[in-house]
Amino acid sequence: MKDEGGWTRLDLLARRLTPFLITITLVIIAQVPMHLPATISIAPALALIAVYFWGLHQPDLIPAPVVFLVGLLQDILTGVPFGLNAFILLIVYGIVVSQRRFFFGKSFAVLWWGFATLSFVIGVVQWAAMSMLMGQFLSVGPLLVEYLATAALYPLVAYILVLTHRNILNEA
Amino acid sequence: MAHRFAYVFLLAAALGILLLGRADPLVFERARMTVTDVTAPVLDALSRPAITVSHVIGEMRELAVLRDENKVLRAQNERLLQWQTAARTLMAENEQLRDLLGFVPDVEAQSVTARVIGDSGGAFVRSLLVNSGKRDGVKKGQAAMVGHGLLGRVAEVGNRSARVLLIHDLNSRIPVVIESSRARAVLAGDNSTTPRLLYLPLTTTVKPGDRVVTSGYGGVFPPGLPVGLVNSVGEDGVRIAPYVDVSQLEFVRLMDFGLDGILDDADRDSGATQSRARRSR
Known part of the structure; x- marks a missing residue:
């Protein structure tokens, strides 16, 4: 009986950790060179999708400190100024969690639209912040490509996350 | 709360x-x-x-364009064979002249070949992660080359990984020289595919197609590493099309030319005296 309690707890822990691990995995996958036939290779911001998704559906599975850590990992792997993604992801997380009521029960298209809008605004903020940090106006092209790639990948990533979410909920 | x-x-x-x-x-x-x-x-x-x-x-x-490519390559091969003859003659002549002058040759370059394992592809940063680090002899400031073109320099070194800052990156500044006119400039990345030339003397004439190579100033890179061709000369300055295509990179060569223009962490920690000594060397 005691043993079974241990297993249950382990199972619960694994379930609670899944969203975190998936988000970390997405951060790493985004870094893998895809060798696409393009002049500039752009890594989509997959972690942004995950933070948006979990923030919307079940923020208690990735609390703010986890979002912070995910952001730092992304900063390290992409080589951007340390703290940038941590800051950006926390902002997104904060907005999404506070707007959960609005998105509750809305269709997938609305969620997608919400993501596209939010990531666009974030993109502009990010561009302004980086331009200030670097002391010059940065070219918008690569950022725009990254934004479009991320928005286009949202359905695919969200689908994987929905499956995961269902599994965690159903058997917990 | x-x-x-x-x-x-x-x-x-x-x-x-x-x-x-x-x-x-x-x-x-x-x-x-x-x-x-x-x-x-x-x-x-x-x-x-x-x-x-x-x-x-x-x-x-490639299969689809094999025939056409073959034709182009044959023509190119013929041209290159002529160049080879010319190069051989010049090399022999050069050697004799160097002998006459008592010229001290540069240290021969050593290189480490590393696999590209991470491509940040970020909108703000242009850098790559490679799977070689300190244990393979990679050092900060080394030149990263692909084929015969300059790709960037090693910016951070871990034990078994290193980050290469591409010449496209915002923070990249490389002293270069235009091969034909010998006009010096600094190649500055701006995250676009075509970095800009800064501080080009106003009196020089630059035209698209001019070759740009490193000048060796600053002592980080040796002179003469091929960087790219002048792509456009216009309102927003002179832009370079680098020889290296960043999107299809699989392996890069990290070159050790025996230069130490960039101070590494150890120097930084041990204070200014050592770095001054190093500079005066």
């Missing part, structure tokens, strides 16, 4: 880290390279299947 406090605290922490890192970029370097080292094997493993898929697609595309 506690949640809100934690959130605001983390937000402030992220902002603080951002500003601190901006003020002193080396503060977090060790942490960065440690984490990169840990993830390097994972990235290494993941990059291999991606390469395989890319190879298959690439091969199919």
Whole structure:
């Protein structure tokens, strides 16, 4: 009986950790060179999708400190100024969690639209912040490509996350 | 309430880290390279299947243009053979002249070939992660080359991974010279595919197609590494089309020319005296 309690707890822990691990995995996958036939290779911001998704559906599975850590990992792997993604992801997380009521029960298209809008605004903020940090106006092209790639990948990533979410909920 | 406090605290922490890192970029370097080292094997493993898929697609595309390409290559081969003869003659002549002058040759370059395991592809940063580090003899400031073109320089070194800052990156500044006119300039990345030439003397004439090579100023790179061709001369300055195509990189060569123009961390820690001594050397 005691043993079974241990297993249950382990199972619960694994379930609670899944969203975190998936988000970390997405951060790493985004870094893998895809060798696409393009002049500039752009890594989509997959972690942004995950933070948006979990923030919307079940923020208690990735609390703010986890979002912070995910952001730092992304900063390290992409080589951007340390703290940038941590800051950006926390902002997104904060907005999404506070707007959960609005998105509750809305269709997938609305969620997608919400993501596209939010990531666009974030993109502009990010561009302004980086331009200030670097002391010059940065070219918008690569950022725009990254934004479009991320928005286009949202359905695919969200689908994987929905499956995961269902599994965690159903058997917990 | 506690949640809100934690959130605001983390937000402030992220902002603080951002500003601190901006003020002193080396503060977090060790942490960065440690984490990169840990993830390097994972990235290494993941990059291999991606390469395989890319190879298959690439091969199919190549099949389609095989015949045309063959024709072009034959013509090129003929031209290159003529150049080879010319080069041989010049090399022999050069050697004799050097003998006459008692010329001291440059240190022969050593190189480490590293696999590209991470491509940040970010909108703000143009850098690559490679799977070689200190244990393979990679040092900060080394030139990263692909084929015969300059790709960038090693910016951070971990134990088994390193980050290469591409010449496209915002923070990249490379002293170059225009081969034909010998006009010196600084090649500055701006995250676009065509970096700009800064500080070009006003009196020089530049035209598209001019070759741009490193000048060797600053002592980081040796003179004469091919960088690219002048792409456009216009309102927004002179732009370079680098020889290296960044999107299809699989392996890079990290060159050790025996130069130490960039101070590494050890020098930085041991204070200014040593760095002064080094500079005067």
